[in-house]
Amino acid sequence: MKILTIDVGLGTQDIMFYDSKESIENSPKLVMPSPTRIIADRIAESEGDLFIKGETMGGGFITKVVKEHLKDHRVLMTENAARTIRDNLDYVKSLGVEIVPSSEAEKYSDLTQIEFKDVDLDAIKSALAEFDVDPGFDYLGVAVQDHGYMEGVGDRDFRFMKIREKLDVPKGPEEFAYFGEAPSYFTRINAVLRSFNNYNTTVMDSKFASVCGATCDRYVKTLEKFIVMDIGNGHTLAAAFDGGKIVGVFEHHTRNMTPDKIDLFVNKLADGTITHEEVHEDHGHGAWSLKPIGDFEAIVATGPRRNVLEKTNFNVHYAAPAGDVMMTGPAGLIKAIRSKNG
Template identity: 30%
Template sequence: MGRFLMIDIGAGTMDILLYDAATGEHFKAVAPSPVRLVAGRIDATQGNLLVTGVEMGGGPVTAALRRRAADAEVLMSHSAAATLHHDMARVRDWGIRLIDEKAIDRLAGDERYAPIVLEDVQPVRIARIIEGLGFPMNFDAVALCAQDHGAAPQGVSHLDFRHNLFQTMLDRSPLPHTLLFRDDEVPPAFTRLGAMARGARELGAAEVYVMDSGMAAMTGAAQDPHARGAQPVMILDVATSHTVAAVMEQDRVAGFVEYHTRDITLERLEALLRELAEGRVRHDRILAEGGHGAYLRHAVGFDALGAIIATGPKRGLLGPSRLPIIWGAPWGDNMMTGTVGLLEALRCRKGMPPIRYL
């Protein structure tokens, strides 16, 4: 049957779910996210930096490196610099010096530079967490998710690019669980997911899969028991950095909106939920007001919703809402939305029977 490891790499936390298909047992952990730890390491050092590694989540890491470049020398490999921006000219404009691999090898161990490694997948740390739970690092498959904006062509907004990628894929198949990619299937545009897939090979699993966290959140929230028999449903995952709201009909997406959590208010979120259900949401308008994007396949009508289910670490934003919010907990845990989505996508991919948790 299989032993599976699911990891949701967010801006605030790294959420881990282990599932043993033979016994039906599962175990879980919530830890600080890699981006928080790496940004903390940068801030804990002084002076010049030698930054290597691969593309990972930006946010605090980008801010920390830009601050350091203002008063010290920051040298970066091209692969690590993609964390900050895919336009290397923009990275150079921030005062960061890009160097090739030969220069990196030459400077390794140079005491003038504190070494910083960028990576979403931290194999040693993950192994310690798993072994701390009492299990060996021995899995048939590992599945990971994170948000990937995609590497947009020159002159194209990365948000428009991301929107177009998902519109194309969801128009072809509105089942978000089908957007789980094996490590050799990752679309080239998803550069962060590609880096994660390569890094995850070090976890020793027989198979590696990756998925965008928005698609995983939709899939996972739809597994909440309140969603059964209450179709269509509105699901929300109010995460540390991004908020996803989606209308689901069984396992199919009717539409969704993504917003930066820091920019959204309760009033705007409540209005967005109505606009999404009624089919009045528009991608260009969401972008214009500072949102992240929107996709609409068809309207279901707000009054037709069987339930509005909220998950995610920042769902307290909805506490004062007058809407009939249900506090969701896929697999009994508000923090496991993404990992449950990964497991469900993996289950569908492998043709396993449904997994029921009550």
């Protein structure tokens, strides 16, 4: 079984090509600039009016440079591409973006062309082939962050509404994967599935993929009660585990996660008293707890900003599935795919 996995983050895209006939530690791996950064740079370097086509992808840096470009030039976008800025297309139009049907793309062939996509599969295959790695695979796994969208409901509230629905009972992190199809309100996840509908494609939210991958670490497999914290460039998600199942989560903006606040929210997550309202009112995304785990053995850390935990008093273990701290997302995708396909 060969599995190509791509964890698309804000700063990097982390790629692992797994072959079940080989030790996972020997899997080819790449850590490259994120598609959001790459495409934002292309827009920033462009001159004149832009026509942007393609799929919904991660916004971040792209939103900033599109707003800057609009000061002096027209920006035309297809509907799916425009949802990269925000799912509310009326808001996108209010910025000055002109939204046009994808069927009319040929009318704008004289404009500078930009294509949005979270995964450049041709580029990844070419990179592997340059090192004589046959890029053929049986399964494709992709992780992206997707808050979901419902008109009239805030992104943070909607995200935790759906997390509560999913986590109605304790569940393994691999159960947060979507195999070939996903609810329509996950616009970014569905963009990936549309792009690769001719492959056996699995998509996970990037936070849950990293949490899933952290449980593949050899030391973590020996633990009963622990908390995984994925501390990313933009967001931090903590998940409380009991017997291999997630029983509670909270999510916040990493820039707000001081050592004192980590101490507060982690202990409340462990004792089951954390509330959605207190995290949300602190400008975080929210929280949900099914039950307390009480005293726990360790915080299992992952993500590029994980070093903030060095300033806390917790017992911290840095997860390194496949022997690599950068591969928690890809490892989680592999675990999810193998749980479904053997």
